[in-house]
Amino acid sequence: MMQARVSFHRKLKVFLTHLHGDHVLGLPGVLQTMALMDRKEPVQVYGPPGIKDFLVCTKETLNFGLTFPVEIYEIMGEGTLVDEEEYRLTAVKSDHAVKSYAYAFVEKPRAGKFYPKKAQALGVQLGELWSKLQSGQEITLSDGRVVKSSDVMGPPRAGRKIVYTGDTRPFDGFADFAADADLLIHESTFDDSLAEKAELDGHSTPSQAASEAKAARVKQLVLTHVSARYPDASLLLEQAKKVFANTLVAEDFMELRLPLKEN
Ligand SMILES: [Zn+2]
Ligand SMILES: [Zn+2]
Numbered sequence: 001m002m003q004a005r006v007s008f009h010r011k012l013k014v015f016l017t018h019l020h021g022d023h024v025l026g027l028p029g030v031l032q033t034m035a036l037m038d039r040k041e042p043v044q045v046y047g048p049p050g051i052k053d054f055l056v057c058t059k060e061t062l063n064f065g066l067t068f069p070v071e072i073y074e075i076m077g078e079g080t081l082v083d084e085e086e087y088r089l090t091a092v093k094s095d096h097a098v099k100s101y102a103y104a105f106v107e108k109p110r111a112g113k114f115y116p117k118k119a120q121a122l123g124v125q126l127g128e129l130w131s132k133l134q135s136g137q138e139i140t141l142s143d144g145r146v147v148k149s150s151d152v153m154g155p156p157r158a159g160r161k162i163v164y165t166g167d168t169r170p171f172d173g174f175a176d177f178a179a180d181a182d183l184l185i186h187e188s189t190f191d192d193s194l195a196e197k198a199e200l201d202g203h204s205t206p207s208q209a210a211s212e213a214k215a216a217r218v219k220q221l222v223l224t225h226v227s228a229r230y231p232d233a234s235l236l237l238e239q240a241k242k243v244f245a246n247t248l249v250a251e252d253f254m255e256l257r258l259p260l261k262e263n
Pocket of ligand 2: 020022023167225
């Protein structure tokens with residue numbers, strides 16, 4: 001976060017996919033650093049049952065105090081975990097060696113495009129009435145005519161969708177969960193030649209991840225969680241690209257821009 005220049009005070013919700021060390025052991029350090037920076041804003045942590053014990057236990061055994069509240073939510077089932085004005089976050093059970101979840105971040109639709117010329121043609125004066133129409137309200141003009149928002153605005157524009165698998169074997173229903181995502185971040189621990197080991201350990205191969213991306217008609221696939229046995233990920237990238245061309249391998253500090261949608 002320091003290197004990426006992400007503030008320790010910004011609004012933060014943490015979603016943990018499962019209780020394996022490589023996915024949770026970083027969190028106590030992050031929370032402790034935030035306390036050193038005198039954070040006051042609460043942090044919400046979501047994860048499978050056990051996450052509360054884990055955080056309480058580390059906090060007690062390491063004997064560190066926090067300067068802000070940590071709200072812990074143990075996920076009991078699939079569905080919407082967070083429903084904010086601008087987005088919602090949903091979870092689906094994935095298929096790993098322990099209880100695990102995959103997550104989808106889905107932006108709510110944006111208002112349609114505003115056409116000033118249409119408003120002018122209908123005799124709506126620039127100013128407060130425009131803002132009312134832009135926020136979806138209906139207005140009545142001085143001559144009694146009613147102008148609806150849809151008279152001067154295009155249809156709502158879809159939000160963006162990002163799906164993150166965590167560690168998982170391919171599982172039924174995932175393609176529906178990830179349908180039409182702008183970005184799918186999928187684990188790809190072992191290359192295709194180790195498909196049996198992947199199945200045994202609860203992981204996926206590049207061609208399995210790519211098949212899910214294809215079935216879900218996502219726009220961009222990013223492979224992650226590549227085993228340390230590979231000095232570089234070119235073999236995995238090659239295997240995935242045979243099935244789904246628009247694939248990248250995640251790197252630290254990688255930035256991808258997902259443009260707003262315009263219908
Ligand atoms: Zn794991
Ligand atoms: Zn892992």
